[in-house]
Amino acid sequence: MKPKWYVEKRKRAQEMLKRAKPAKYGSDVDLDVFNMQVPSHGKVDEIVELSEAVRSASRTVGTRDDEEYRSGTYFQYDNDVVYLKYTEWLKEHLPEGLIVLSTDDAVRTYPWLEKYWFRELPMGLDKYTTYVAANSVGGAFVWVQEGAKIDYPIQACLFMGTDMMAQVPHNFIIAEPRSRIHLITGCTVHPACKKAAHIAATEIYIKEGAEVTWSMIHSWGQNFHVRPRMGAIVEENGTLNMNYILLTPVKSIQMYPTVILKGEGARASFRNLIFGRGKSNIDVGSGIIFSAEETRGEIISRAVIMDGSTIDMRGLLRGNKPNTRGHLECRGLLLSDKARARAHPSLDGRAEGTDLTHEAAVGKIAEEQLYYLMTRGLSEGDATSLIARGFLDTDIPGLPPKLQAEISKIVSMTAEEVM
């Protein structure tokens, strides 16, 4: 039985959806053509019971089927949570530290979830957010207990395998005071699934002194529409480090995750690493609202744009309070004559004593850099690849070295594959 508040909020969202207008950015996706009713995939006891095609696709986005160096796994296949377990490591070290559920189960288990439900991500934000509020199925609910420092990452895989489906998860990350967690989310598709939509909502609540690093790795197909929505709030001295990596071609993706630094001393950093391949239409932004003194934030976006891809890189820093500092950097490297890259940095200072800066650069590889490496014996192709890989090589703050190495490897494997 779903609680009354949930049923009512959902009903309200369904009403709102009827009047919903297209979103401000990105092409308008006709959501009516996608199905939410899809065949069930049941459950597995062990992750290795999933087919090799599923597991090998999920490995490319960082989901380890050996579950080594992980605290737990949430695996959603289409709309079913087929696998959800904590690892032995977690059971041994912090058995009480972490609760992971399907959001649908969390709704039934925790009545208090009502006060978080679409609080920092208004369900009327745009039609996709409303669509999730009206229709969500599954999504990972990750709740880290006070003081628990979970140093092995928790992994979540959102996997799609049915043509013309809409996957509509609603994720939560709630980090209680002084806790710490690393989350790695991989979103990908079965090689046989050719066209679908992924419309997701994620709410992140980081309480006093807590630290969340969330790495999201996407690998889609050329006919996928992707619209993730995210709202986050960080309280006093809390930290959010968010890393987004797009590896493969996509029909269209548009996202603009935004975080509010609400408590003094709160920090946020965004890293976006994008491969624009095939005929991808990419519109990725990040926003930080500095709503308390002594808050700091940084957004760094790097995109390598190839083939006939287009990217819009957006960024917003809004300084509502004095003694705040933010920096925004967008860099696009064009590797094809047909590729397009646009940067739209936006700084909005609303208080004396806010210090907001940005740099943006879009262009081809500088010839002098290319020739320099060629004098060292590298072919033009190898030199291009080395420069592009270096361009994407940016340290991700807050990540343990081992997870950083895993993610760097995923990025460099894609770089090698395409260049």
Next chain:
Amino acid sequence: MALLEVKDLHVEVGGKEILRGVNLEIDKGEVHVLLGPNASGKTTLAMTIIGMPTYKVSKGEIIFDGTNLIDLSIDERARKGIGFAFQFPPSIRGVKLRDIIRLCGGKEPWDPSKELEERFATEVLKKVGLPTNFRDRDVNVGFSGGERKRSELAQILAMNPCLTILDEPDSGVDIDSLKLIGGRVDSFVKETGSSLLLITHYRHVLRYIEADFAHVMCGGMILVSGDPEDILSKIEEQGYCAYVDICPPALKKELESLMPELGK
């Protein structure tokens, strides 16, 4: 047969002729110093030998180890054994010095899972007096003048070329760097038998590098070649004006307009 033969080389940049008939021969193991005032064509000659596409050869040949280089790309020339240290190397963000040094030595970029592999770059850096942490630095990003020169030299040492071309390794460096770079180049040349073409303005570096021949370039031509001691002494006493009388008349006129002191 000489290792490098430059024959009647004419080179244009952006439609303007910069080199007008340069002849130069360098044998195996020889050290040549190329002197000349600013804008005389020294760097143009080096850039043309290594194959920079903006330097168009309108006439002449560059024979290296029996092959005409004119139609070869930059990297093909490098792989034949020509190493070049830039006067102003570009900065490349995200490309680590250790990876370039390894690639110069014909190895793959460093794989962090193979700990031992990392030594190669460390040892080369030690030879040029750069601290170990430079292997993890982005190449030339935030390097001082002296650090750039050392990093260039480290890459040359890793490449181990048959012909080394150094473009003003002594400009903008302090005396300690000069001594170290000079000494390292000299021992490299002696140990490996690499030929060297050294472009410079100053004789100081020649305290550390033993040269066999010197050439004076002016207005895109080599005016005189000979014993380095004799030539350097003459330049030091009289400046490059010492050679103005041996200029062809047409060139002399242009030189006078280029450098008014020549006309005095």
